[in-house]
Amino acid sequence: MASVKVAIVGASGETGQSIVEGLLSSSSPKFEITALTRPESIDKPVNANLKSRGITVVPVNLSGPPEQLVQALAGIDVVISAIYFGSLAEEIPLANAAKAAGVKRFVQSAFMIVVPPRGVVDFREKKEENLNHIQKIRLPYTYLDVGWWFQITLPRLPSGRIDYILPSTQPDLPIGLDGNVPSALADIRDVGRYVARVIADPRTLNKKVHVYNEIYTRNQVYDLLEKLSGEKLERRYMSERDADARIQEARSALKKEPTDPSALAALITSQLFFSWGIRGDNTPEYAEYLGYLNGKDLYPDFKFTKLEEYVKEVLEGKAKGVYQSFSK
Amino acid sequence: MASVKVAIVGASGETGQSIVEGLLSSSSPKFEITALTRPESIDKPVNANLKSRGITVVPVNLSGPPEQLVQALAGIDVVISAIYFGSLAEEIPLANAAKAAGVKRFVQSAFMIVVPPRGVVDFREKKEENLNHIQKIRLPYTYLDVGWWFQITLPRLPSGRIDYILPSTQPDLPIGLDGNVPSALADIRDVGRYVARVIADPRTLNKKVHVYNEIYTRNQVYDLLEKLSGEKLERRYMSERDADARIQEARSALKKEPTDPSALAALITSQLFFSWGIRGDNTPEYAEYLGYLNGKDLYPDFKFTKLEEYVKEVLEGKAKGVYQSFSK
Numbered sequence: 001m002a003s004v005k006v007a008i009v010g011a012s013g014e015t016g017q018s019i020v021e022g023l024l025s026s027s028s029p030k031f032e033i034t035a036l037t038r039p040e041s042i043d044k045p046v047n048a049n050l051k052s053r054g055i056t057v058v059p060v061n062l063s064g065p066p067e068q069l070v071q072a073l074a075g076i077d078v079v080i081s082a083i084y085f086g087s088l089a090e091e092i093p094l095a096n097a098a099k100a101a102g103v104k105r106f107v108q109s110a111f112m113i114v115v116p117p118r119g120v121v122d123f124r125e126k127k128e129e130n131l132n133h134i135q136k137i138r139l140p141y142t143y144l145d146v147g148w149w150f151q152i153t154l155p156r157l158p159s160g161r162i163d164y165i166l167p168s169t170q171p172d173l174p175i176g177l178d179g180n181v182p183s184a185l186a187d188i189r190d191v192g193r194y195v196a197r198v199i200a201d202p203r204t205l206n207k208k209v210h211v212y213n214e215i216y217t218r219n220q221v222y223d224l225l226e227k228l229s230g231e232k233l234e235r236r237y238m239s240e241r242d243a244d245a246r247i248q249e250a251r252s253a254l255k256k257e258p259t260d261p262s263a264l265a266a267l268i269t270s271q272l273f274f275s276w277g278i279r280g281d282n283t284p285e286y287a288e289y290l291g292y293l294n295g296k297d298l299y300p301d302f303k304f305t306k307l308e309e310y311v312k313e314v315l316e317g318k319a320k321g322v323y324q325s326f327s328k
Numbered sequence: 329m330a331s332v333k334v335a336i337v338g339a340s341g342e343t344g345q346s347i348v349e350g351l352l353s354s355s356s357p358k359f360e361i362t363a364l365t366r367p368e369s370i371d372k373p374v375n376a377n378l379k380s381r382g383i384t385v386v387p388v389n390l391s392g393p394p395e396q397l398v399q400a401l402a403g404i405d406v407v408i409s410a411i412y413f414g415s416l417a418e419e420i421p422l423a424n425a426a427k428a429a430g431v432k433r434f435v436q437s438a439f440m441i442v443v444p445p446r447g448v449v450d451f452r453e454k455k456e457e458n459l460n461h462i463q464k465i466r467l468p469y470t471y472l473d474v475g476w477w478f479q480i481t482l483p484r485l486p487s488g489r490i491d492y493i494l495p496s497t498q499p500d501l502p503i504g505l506d507g508n509v510p511s512a513l514a515d516i517r518d519v520g521r522y523v524a525r526v527i528a529d530p531r532t533l534n535k536k537v538h539v540y541n542e543i544y545t546r547n548q549v550y551d552l553l554e555k556l557s558g559e560k561l562e563r564r565y566m567s568e569r570d571a572d573a574r575i576q577e578a579r580s581a582l583k584k585e586p587t588d589p590s591a592l593a594a595l596i597t598s599q600l601f602f603s604w605g606i607r608g609d610n611t612p613e614y615a616e617y618l619g620y621l622n623g624k625d626l627y628p629d630f631k632f633t634k635l636e637e638y639v640k641e642v643l644e645g646k647a648k649g650v651y652q653s654f655s656k
Binding site: 117135206207291 | 456614
């Protein structure tokens with residue numbers, strides 16, 4: 001089997017890193033990876049690291065001359081965008097170039113939990129608009145959403161012993177309703193291996209796909225962490241009304257300071273929490289209703305990390321957090 | 329099998345009438361039909377006619393108190409909206425009430441040709457927004473698009489002998505590109521029978537479905553009409569550039585006169601033409617790419633009218649036009 005040529009945008013992000021690992025670990029098919037990077041980032045250590053692993057790093061400006069972008073994608077089979085959500089608009093020229101270059105599959109930067117396409121989480125709507133653009137130009141695509149990462153799922157322990165893996169920017173999340181709302185979870189380290197399966201699978205062409213490891217309610221997450229740590233957790237429950245009020249507050253604050261990243265983060269966090277923690281959107285059932293294929297049906301043999309295994313790893317001090325560059 | 333209780337909005341429109349006929353003609357299942365009508369329309373002849381055929385006519389204001397709407401939908405299995413495209417906003421309270429009433433399937437007013445969800449035909453975007461609202465509230469749904477009606481497919485004959493079935497408001501359509509762009513067609517009289525099959529079919533729940541009779545290019549339509557009529561047709565071809573310029577002109581005109589119905593109609597007509605006549609969106613292949621189920625796969629036994637049969641009927645003076653209330 002010839003190797004599959006994949007171009008990645010955003011290879012240095014959390015999702016991008018997992019995708020690179022996942023593709024490199026695949027034995028069949030083999031993937032030949034090109035990382036597209038901003039010209040101003042070409043000398044960053046992350047790109048030297050990618051090169052040392054056999055990845056071709058190509059500097060290209062997504063908002064630059066279309067011909068250069070088309071040229072960069074010549075011969076590429078699959079384009080994966082793991083672009084930062086603040087740069088989603090740049091996916092439009094990327095998709096146009098992919099179409100012009102004859103790319104066989106375009107994976108836009110979805111890679112989030114299952115939420116309604118419109119009306120609940122603002123930035124999800126931008127992803128839907130990009131999908132609609134892809135569909136307008138008839139670019140072969142796969143829209144891939146993934147479970148909420150284990151890595152941002154655990155509450156702090158009173159002892160502070162798992163603080164080392166918690167992103168400093170992560171707010172201490174309350175528990176939605178009575179704590180019995182189910183939510184699909186995934187280990188970020190498994191995401192890339194899911195991607196390797198999905199992009200080589202003809203069944204997922206022009207489809208939405210939902211991959212996740214396990215389903216947990218917040219009560220179950222707290223119970224598990226208490227059991228394995230021997231510590232007792234405080235449980236703060238939040239009503240739908242309060243969760244909604246938090247969104248309205250965040251929206252007002254952002255209106256006053258439209259360029260404040262922390263105001264934007266507060267709105268996003270509160271909207272996402274409302275979706276998975278209150279509405280319970282992040283489930284395989286809702287994904288199926290929305291037309292997603294279920295990764296469990298597609299890849300019943302997939303070896304995934306269990307939350308219990310991850311928690312043990314964390315308690316043993318062996319885990320690695322995400323967004324470490326932002327942490328203390 | 330117990331009869332299925334269906335409520336229809338827009339039963340007096342062209343699509344609504346076909347749906348009423350289609351449901352009434354079904355032997356299994358039997359449908360028990362309620363037509364929801366505006367209170368001010370309750371005494372119109374069309375409603376007397378519906379009543380005489382065993383249909384329950386219920387006056388209700390879609391924008392009125394939600395409780396009344398929920399009450400009107402109590403016990404209803406399927407809600408079908410064939411609402412006028414200018415009133416699409418009223419589908420939101422209708423969908424909310426359907427959810428509250430426990431309706432098992434909601435068929436929004438799609439019933440148009442296959443076009444991209446966004447970016448080509450303005451009013452298609454409103455339908456997508458309504459679909460996204462339905463999905464947000466998790467109302468079970470079917471999104472049903474149908475072929476371009478035979479009834480608005482034929483060009484005028486020089487002799488004028490088929491003018492009697494052509495809507496006076498229908499512009500004389502040019503032929504897109506070289507006339508070889510395929511487009512899915514349907515007889516409006518068959519649409520209701522398709523609906524009867526689709527709404528009783530568990531496979532179409534929470535799915536988009538595309539039903540049509542036959543695929544024709546414009547050249548094939550012209551060839552057929554010439555052959556059967558013995559008359560010679562003038563063929564006016566239109567380039568992509570000219571078709572696009574027509575849209576821009578229509579958009580400018582509408583901007584100047586935002587409330588002029590003919591300006592709106594001109595924009596819609598030119599955008600729809602661009603989609604089916606130039607881009608070639610209205611095909612089963614594009615529908616499949618967009619995730620639609622194909623009616624030909626679902627109902628291979630469906631007896632449909634062929635375009636050739638329809639043209640003969642027209643030439644024999646036995647056909648009935650659409651939008652007759654607007655015609656000369």
